[in-house]
Amino acid sequence: MKITTAGIFGVLFLTMASSVAAQRSGVSRLAGTWDAVVTPRVCSTGAPITTFKAAYIFSPGGTFSGVSSGTGSGGRGREQLGVWKHVEGDQYRFRIKAYLFNSAGVVTSYQIVTHDAVLDDDALIWSSTGDSRTFSMDGVQINVGCSTIVAERIEEP
Amino acid sequence: MKKPFGSLLAILLSMGPTVFAQSVDGRLTGTWDAVVTIRNCVRGGGGSAIRSFESVGSFNAGGTFSGITSGTPPTLRTSERGVWTHLSGDSYRFRFKAYLYSADALVIGYQVVTHDLQLDADNLHYTSDGITQIFSPDGTQIGFGCSTSDATRMVLD
Numbered sequence: 330m331k332i333t334t335a336g337i338f339g340v341l342f343l344t345m346a347s348s349v350a351a352q353r354s355g356v357s358r359l360a361g362t363w364d365a366v367v368t369p370r371v372c373s374t375g376a377p378i379t380t381f382k383a384a385y386i387f388s389p390g391g392t393f394s395g396v397s398s399g400t401g402s403g404g405r406g407r408e409q410l411g412v413w414k415h416v417e418g419d420q421y422r423f424r425i426k427a428y429l430f431n432s433a434g435v436v437t438s439y440q441i442v443t444h445d446a447v448l449d450d451d452a453l454i455w456s457s458t459g460d461s462r463t464f465s466m467d468g469v470q471i472n473v474g475c476s477t478i479v480a481e482r483i484e485e486p
Numbered sequence: 487m488k489k490p491f492g493s494l495l496a497i498l499l500s501m502g503p504t505v506f507a508q509s510v511d512g513r514l515t516g517t518w519d520a521v522v523t524i525r526n527c528v529r530g531g532g533g534s535a536i537r538s539f540e541s542v543g544s545f546n547a548g549g550t551f552s553g554i555t556s557g558t559p560p561t562l563r564t565s566e567r568g569v570w571t572h573l574s575g576d577s578y579r580f581r582f583k584a585y586l587y588s589a590d591a592l593v594i595g596y597q598v599v600t601h602d603l604q605l606d607a608d609n610l611h612y613t614s615d616g617i618t619q620i621f622s623p624d625g626t627q628i629g630f631g632c633s634t635s636d637a638t639r640m641v642l643d
Contacts, residue, residue: 388544388546388547389547389548390512390515390516390546390547390548391515391516391547392515392516392517392544392545392546392547392552393517393544394544394552407560408554408560408565409554410517410542410543410544410552410553410554411517411544411640412516412517412640412641412642413642414642422642422643423642424640424642426517426519426542426640427554428540428542428554428555428556430559430560433559434559434560434561434562435559436539436556436557439540439556443642466540466556
């Protein structure tokens with residue numbers, strides 16, 4: 330079989346093209362900055378407890394950062410960092426961590442929130458469900474809660 | 487009989503998914519749970535521990551860094567923003583900055599932390615050591631310290 334330089338570049342082009350297409354079709358569609366409304370809920374009934382707003386960045390490469398308006402005074406839990414990944418199709422999963430402080434500014438615990446998200450077809454809205462687990466600083470789980478999130482993409486000005 | 491193009495094609499095809507999925511310097515990309523230890527500064531490292539606390543750091547694709555910490559009340563210190571770079575092999579360097587406030591919310595300076603980092607072979611653990619410099623708001627250095635960190639990658643199921 331004769332393999333030409335053109336053939337090699339053809340294969341390379343197809344490999345790169347399929348990688349780009351795969352990103353457009355799924356992996357990178359969630360990347361961006363989002364305005365979110367978070368609703369903590371009673372796990373057993375789904376009844377809403379409260380709602381608050383947050384802003385999230387899903388960065389290419391799978392890192393996450395967020396700021397939240399909903400976690401009380403003293404700056405406790407306002408900032409979150411985490412990871413995200415594409416599961417399949419329009420489905421994504423993310424996990425975020427925040428430290429919780431008391432009103433005196435002493436760290437008391439940390440929170441791990443894990444959600445499964447579904448992105449709409451035009452990649453402008455997603456919604457998610459999941460849980461929030463709170464741990465003491467020595468790693469003992471002390472609480473679990475449930476929540477939903479609905480988010481809209483912040484588009485370029 | 488030699489088949490140079492065939493050999494080249496085989497090499498390129500075997501490298502393709504790895505090359506396109508993750509460059510060497512991208513191995514650090516992700517979010518990490520770290521235990522930071524403030525240490526007495528000793529030439530050559532190995533200074534005795536003063537105190538330890540937990541932090542989370544995100545090494546974002548493209549070379550930016552974000553961090554949060556349990557070690558200081560969020561009313562007294564902002565979260566961290568910085569940069570990171572691949573030096574060679576498993577060695578990386580990062581630098582971040584945080585602003586410092588008094589109890590009555592006046593900015594009193596800023597902190598610059600610079601660490602050299604060694605990533606392990608499976609990309610799941612790193613250690614780092616370096617310095618922290620404290621500056622007054624006008625840029626005069628007013629403090630200096632040393633620290634190490636020991637980190638584990640945050641993963642999603």
